[in-house]
Amino acid sequence: MVVEVTRPGKTSLLLSTPVMPAAGTVGFGDNYRRLVDYEKLGAIITNPVTIERWHPASGTRLAPLPGGILVHTGLPNPGLKSVIQQNRQVWEKLPIPVVLHLAGTSAPHMKRAGELIDGLDVIAGIELGLNDDIDEDEAFALVSAATAIEKPLLVRLPFYEACHLAPAALDAGADALVVSAAPRGTARDEHTGRLVSGRIYGPLVKPLVLRIVGRLRRQVPEEIPIIGAGGIHSPQDARDYIEAGAVAVQVDTATWAQPKMLERIARDLGGWIATRRKDALMDEWHPDMGQTEAAQRRNLG
Amino acid sequence: MVVEVTRPGKTSLLLSTPVMPAAGTVGFGDNYRRLVDYEKLGAIITNPVTIERWHPASGTRLAPLPGGILVHTGLPNPGLKSVIQQNRQVWEKLPIPVVLHLAGTSAPHMKRAGELIDGLDVIAGIELGLNDDIDEDEAFALVSAATAIEKPLLVRLPFYEACHLAPAALDAGADALVVSAAPRGTARDEHTGRLVSGRIYGPLVKPLVLRIVGRLRRQVPEEIPIIGAGGIHSPQDARDYIEAGAVAVQVDTATWAQPKMLERIARDLGGWIATRRKDALMDEWHPDMGQTEAAQRRNLG
Amino acid sequence: MLQGGQFDNMKDTQAYIERIRRVSRDYQRLELAVDKSLSSMLAGQAVLARRIEKDYEIQHWNPYLRELWFPVEILNSNIIVVEVPAATSYQPGQLLSLLGPIGKPFKFRRKLRNVLLIVYDTPPTSLLMMLPALLANDASVTMVLMGTACQYDTGHLPEEIEILHAEEDLSWQDMVMTLGWADQVFVLVGPSKELSNFADVMRLVRERRNDVPANYIFGVFQRQLPCAVGACYVCMLRSNAGAKLQCVDGPAFDLTTLHLEN
Amino acid sequence: MLQGGQFDNMKDTQAYIERIRRVSRDYQRLELAVDKSLSSMLAGQAVLARRIEKDYEIQHWNPYLRELWFPVEILNSNIIVVEVPAATSYQPGQLLSLLGPIGKPFKFRRKLRNVLLIVYDTPPTSLLMMLPALLANDASVTMVLMGTACQYDTGHLPEEIEILHAEEDLSWQDMVMTLGWADQVFVLVGPSKELSNFADVMRLVRERRNDVPANYIFGVFQRQLPCAVGACYVCMLRSNAGAKLQCVDGPAFDLTTLHLEN
Ligand SMILES: Cc1cc2nc3c(=O)[nH]c(=O)nc-3n(C[C@H](O)[C@H](O)[C@H](O)COP(=O)(O)OP(=O)(O)OC[C@H]3O[C@@H](n4cnc5c(N)ncnc54)[C@H](O)[C@@H]3O)c2cc1C
Ligand SMILES: Cc1cc2nc3c(=O)[nH]c(=O)nc-3n(C[C@H](O)[C@H](O)[C@H](O)COP(=O)(O)OP(=O)(O)OC[C@H]3O[C@@H](n4cnc5c(N)ncnc54)[C@H](O)[C@@H]3O)c2cc1C
Ligand SMILES: Cc1cc2nc3c(=O)[nH]c(=O)nc-3n(C[C@H](O)[C@H](O)[C@H](O)COP(=O)(O)O)c2cc1C
Ligand SMILES: Cc1cc2nc3c(=O)[nH]c(=O)nc-3n(C[C@H](O)[C@H](O)[C@H](O)COP(=O)(O)O)c2cc1C
Ligand code: FES
């Protein structure tokens, strides 16, 4: 299976499975290597990276919600240069493409990113995250600047403004749209008693983003690939995105709640799915077992 | 307690409790009278009404989701004239104001609504529902037309476009904003296997709308009341909306899942809350008991 | 169009599970200690059930809506019995919130001698409560199981009921005779594809019987009811007499009057 | 900044509840039959636990994230013991998914004679696993309960532990002596207001002891860990040596090196 997740013409990004983790969920490298079989994934999307070092948000970073969570980390990262230095070797050993998620801060920053990234073969593509408060002109300018980076360019749209910003991102040269970033929301922190804001994750996000993907699929030209992202918690959720018009999907916090679900979804959409026979022995593979565990069981057995 | 939910100047709508059901959740009249003590509510918002009769949507109307539901009824109603005829007597007996929810179809329809409603004292106010696909100019025209109805005018904003449409609604003369209508979404119907669209309800809607209320509170002039609506499932949810800047709240499908929750929230925010003492007798009132049940228990006891 | 309807008996009451009995491979019966108001329920009426946790708080919003339970038996003024899949685990002592009674009792003809029950792609649970009363009144009852209903193990049903299993084309042995001989027919289908399943059955009946009189064949609906008080309009059906609501006017409707096209 | 860290023992394994014992008014202990890989866990390490339903499917997304459990005892290569509130009901035979081991073991000094445990606004559960080993090595252990920790019933803890209850101002009897005499101090606070609670304790200690040496007083963090593999950065802390992650570098950190202002 080969899935092309960028529009034809420019440098293209090809994945062997249309399933990847969303930025911010699996770290910069191979943190999940003991829990998830990376070979089954289409790509790794790194945590968001900025040009300068960003410190973690202070105060509440996590608020449990009924059927979900609110997360606000402040995108801590040591800056692009350090991220590359620290992770390059790990990336080179990964069996799948690495897509660097760049937080879209400013056009000069995009230029600087190009200087750091161009020539780095281990980075297979860029996912540019657009801020929620950006308007159409700003989005156009930022994406235009990012196209100078000589890599396939995915643009991740904010939730509320996805339909408004998509045309600007495409006009500016985005090779694919990631729809969408997790919606921002506000909730009460049970510890401090204060209202806090952050991104909202949980299964109920899926029907909302699924509709946006369907609308955008009808709105933008057919050759623009859309990658669906939001509230995917099961293989069926992922398949729903494909039916609504996405060529690939990103799994977000379901990975935290149940790491093997990421692999399970990848196996399902990647055509690797195997269902355990009713009378299967313990050492046979089970969709939720994970390749690593299965391999161990085989070795033990 | 008296809560003014309309801006000063024009005819005002005063509620004795800042809690009401959302349009579409409790019918046109007193359907919940055996389950909810209407005296404890601030007002009744009717199901959406159109000028002409609307027939129910065919096919899937309900899809269960993890932690929520998708609903698509097609707004069936017999048209404004019949709704008034059929419900007027019930409305006159209700101990609280009746706010008629008008689906915002067209300016001529708003004119016709005025002819049917003006002089009908039993209707204390209008809540105008703006369609999701409306743009700012259409919203302005529709709300302007609706201001000709001689009633306090609440305008219910669509979820995704709430911040974009609020200024137009206010410029056109809205007396208050209801933020927001339930978000539209898409989900797979387990019976037919097809993707269906409708409105999404569940607790995870709350952090999303709560943030919109907070933003709008900072965006629109102080004297414009905002009524918060979306995903309220507990008294604390309702209080969160008040803290974020709403003067009152609407409870939606929580009423279906647990009818007494509507009364419980109204009692809490209306200052009626009583907590059962640890050693309370069965015939004493309990927050979740409902006035009617409590009364019956007293009579039986 | 419809008014709110009559809900003067509807209440939201607490119940708890008094006893659990397995009645077949796939089903168990729960004996529920209920508010007295529910002991006057009649066949056709139902309750909406939801597990409640401590202090009436709902902690798990999945499933979001209540389940629709048609009792199979009223044991006494305190105990009603429901039949539910054995796959779901319940414990004696568990607290439930029950909203009901919902809907109108089945209307039986005065002189009812032969009743035909057609059960299609659903367990027959929602029809079981009528059985003791019918048998006590010397009516004979035939139950035809169609589609996945054939998998239902009827071992625990009264012996007097004649059980038939339909073929794949939905026909059954002596079909014309059974249909002619029946004074009243109740058709129960699962909520999946319900209108088209009812239409299938009506086609079958019309092929065998030229005159299908009024008040002869009733469709029994089992849709999930969000509000059950006529407020949400999710359960709305179209009929010759205008819109009808399953929760208020149902669950049984004369199939000759309903619009079964989707 | 930090690398992914060392997770070469981390696995997601199934466990089931073998036995449940009530140990005090408010707490019960679960004996979990686990994968052998968890039997080598040491005091300070934890697992993230989540109930799983049939076929590994999660049906209830509330709570969304796993619970953080620090075992209190490793019974044998198959059984680990955790202590959880008695208010939550568990059944023997229930299936769990356990992600772990998480974090680094507590580092004890070579010649440890006197250990002071300060437990503030949290049950002391996360510190209990060190007790048998300390006692077996003839260390003496004093546990000071502060704030709501005073409500914890210590009846089931080893008798050799000296238990003290702090005053409302957090001071306790012979405080200066206890602090001077301790070779190592572990401070456990609840996740609510943790940084400011650690800061309170540090203020207290600094008032009583001019020189607070390195590797003397450790804060033990109990934040909810979304990923536990150093990916999400929710558990990040700031220290003199740069950013640290509870799940990778913790749960214990030298309090003299942490930035405790919020
Ligand atoms: C599951 C998951 C998926 C994620 N996917 C993405 C993603 O696709 N794209 C992405 O950008 N981040 C992604 N992130 C990171 C997530 O967006 C950041 O955590 C989030 O942007 C920062 O959220 P926060 O609540 O921690 O802090 P934030 O409040 O978002 O961050 C602090 C501030 O940084 C600013 N900011 C955030 N993002 C940008 C940006 N792109 N450009 C300029 N300023 C910005 C905002 O103004 C914000 O106020 C993901 C995180 C998680 C946990
Ligand atoms: C809990 C709850 C709360 C509700 N609150 C509101 C509310 O505040 N405001 C409101 O309008 N409805 C409200 N409704 C009704 C709800 O909006 C309708 O159910 C919904 O608009 C119709 O949704 P639907 O999915 O059933 O059909 P829809 O798809 O919404 O209705 C069919 C079509 O009607 C059109 N339409 C819908 N609303 C309007 C409108 N206002 N003006 C013009 N065309 C329209 C749309 O184009 C839509 O495609 C509520 C319903 C529920 C169950
Ligand atoms: C260009 C830029 C740089 C930032 N640098 C940091 C940073 O170093 N550390 C940090 O915690 N947040 C950083 N932030 C986030 C801000 O501190 C702050 O959280 C944000 O502006 C306000 O959050 P909000 O937009 O979600 O309300 C940065 C934001 C931007 C736009
Ligand atoms: C002015 C107007 C009148 C409508 N009348 C009806 C109606 O009588 N019955 C009905 O089921 N839907 C009615 N609808 C809804 C449409 O049938 C249809 O559901 C809608 O246009 C498409 O739904 P969507 O916008 O959610 O995709 C009406 C919509 C509008 C805007
Ligand atoms: S279930 Fe709501 S109207 Fe019937």
Ligand code: FES
């Ligand atoms: S829990 Fe995710 S980084 Fe520590």
